[in-house]
Amino acid sequence: MKYYLLINPTSGGNKGHKVEKTLCDFLDKNRIEYVKYISQRPKQEKELAREISKVINKEDTLIIIGGDGTLSNAVNQLPVDLPFAYIPAGSGNDFASSLNISKNPIESFKQIQKKHMEDFYIIKYDSQSLSGYAINNIGIGLDAAIVHSTNSSSLKSIFAKLNLGGLAYLSNAIKVLFRKKPFDVKINNNEFKNAFLLTVTTHPYFGGGFKIAPNESSLQNSLTLVELPRISLVKISKIIPQLLKGKHLDNKNVYHTTNRSFQIETSSPQPIQIDGEMFLATPNETIKMETQKRVIIK
Numbered sequence: 001m002k003y004y005l006l007i008n009p010t011s012g013g014n015k016g017h018k019v020e021k022t023l024c025d026f027l028d029k030n031r032i033e034y035v036k037y038i039s040q041r042p043k044q045e046k047e048l049a050r051e052i053s054k055v056i057n058k059e060d061t062l063i064i065i066g067g068d069g070t071l072s073n074a075v076n077q078l079p080v081d082l083p084f085a086y087i088p089a090g091s092g093n094d095f096a097s098s099l100n101i102s103k104n105p106i107e108s109f110k111q112i113q114k115k116h117m118e119d120f121y122i123i124k125y126d127s128q129s130l131s132g133y134a135i136n137n138i139g140i141g142l143d144a145a146i147v148h149s150t151n152s153s154s155l156k157s158i159f160a161k162l163n164l165g166g167l168a169y170l171s172n173a174i175k176v177l178f179r180k181k182p183f184d185v186k187i188n189n190n191e192f193k194n195a196f197l198l199t200v201t202t203h204p205y206f207g208g209g210f211k212i213a214p215n216e217s218s219l220q221n222s223l224t225l226v227e228l229p230r231i232s233l234v235k236i237s238k239i240i241p242q243l244l245k246g247k248h249l250d251n252k253n254v255y256h257t258t259n260r261s262f263q264i265e266t267s268s269p270q271p272i273q274i275d276g277e278m279f280l281a282t283p284n285e286t287i288k289m290e291t292q293k294r295v296i297i298k
């Protein structure tokens with residue numbers, strides 16, 4: 001029995017490397033057998049996940065160490081029935097928050113050692129140009145533009161080092177708010193005019209800790225869709241404090257619904273973020289999203 005560690009050392013402004021060191025010192029000290037797979041370049045965790053899944057035995061445990069992006073890339077390559085564990089080392093760590101996984105690496109490792117397995121649900125998506133799995137959320141429009149702006153901002157790693165991942169999103173959200181144009185969209189064949197923000201999520205957390213869907217849970221076989229039309233900036237500014245308190249769904253301008261699957265059709269090209277990675281939806285792209293069961297060791 002051994003542990004397979006898949007590590008992104010650069011995640012969370014090099015937090016991945018610190019977590020690797022702390023964990024490996026602990027494993028060495030306690031004579032626990034492990035093998036390290038360290039990603040040396042962006043996206044290499046995909047290859048490493050495929051390699052590990054070919055050699056790992058039933059009694060072994062795969063532990064993914066990195067941020068939400070690393071986990072998302074790895075999960076997309078793993079067989080759906082392969083249980084895995086996760087130790088967060090990102091800047092936002094929304095996935096870890098969703099399953100209450102400790103951000104202390106030794107604490108979360110001790111929990112993993114107990115080998116408690118739990119079913120949870122991620123998003124399976126499919127369209128003319130995109131297919132795969134999302135562990136957190138898929139956003140179209142404003143949401144994607146914010147993620148794009150945050151990822152390309154030099155402030156992200158500074159905020160990460162200060163443990164303020166959410167602040168990086170908030171400052172970029174305010175910047176993008178003034179620029180993004182609304183769009184028309186069909187959700188399960190119902191027309192929504194002037195959509196501005198549209199997110200489908202499998203758990204509450206979004207953008208480094210904001211609860212966009214406070215009642216959703218990864219442990220539930222469901223997805224929540226939240227949509228906000230382009231309303232005046234005065235009205236939007238009233239929603240921001242509500243969002244910070246997790247009360248925005250009470251606002252009459254915010255549409256939300258929970259289902260096991262959604263079909264979304266965009267009428268114009270729109271940026272899409274899938275677990276923080278940017279794509280572009282072509283006009284009339286139909287994106288189907290549904291729940292997909294996975295197993296976590298925690």
Ligand SMILES: Nc1ncnc2c1ncn2[C@@H]1O[C@H](COP(=O)(O)OP(=O)(O)OP(=O)(O)O)[C@@H](O)[C@H]1O
Nearest residue numbers: 011012039040041043067068069070090091092093
């Ligand atoms: N050695 C490497 N050098 C640079 N980038 C890497 C390396 N290994 C992996 N990556 C890439 O780093 C990107 C960011 O990783 P990740 O999202 O896990 O960290 P983060 O952005 O700090 O955390 P979060 O998503 O929680 O904010 C991923 O797209 C991943 O492919």
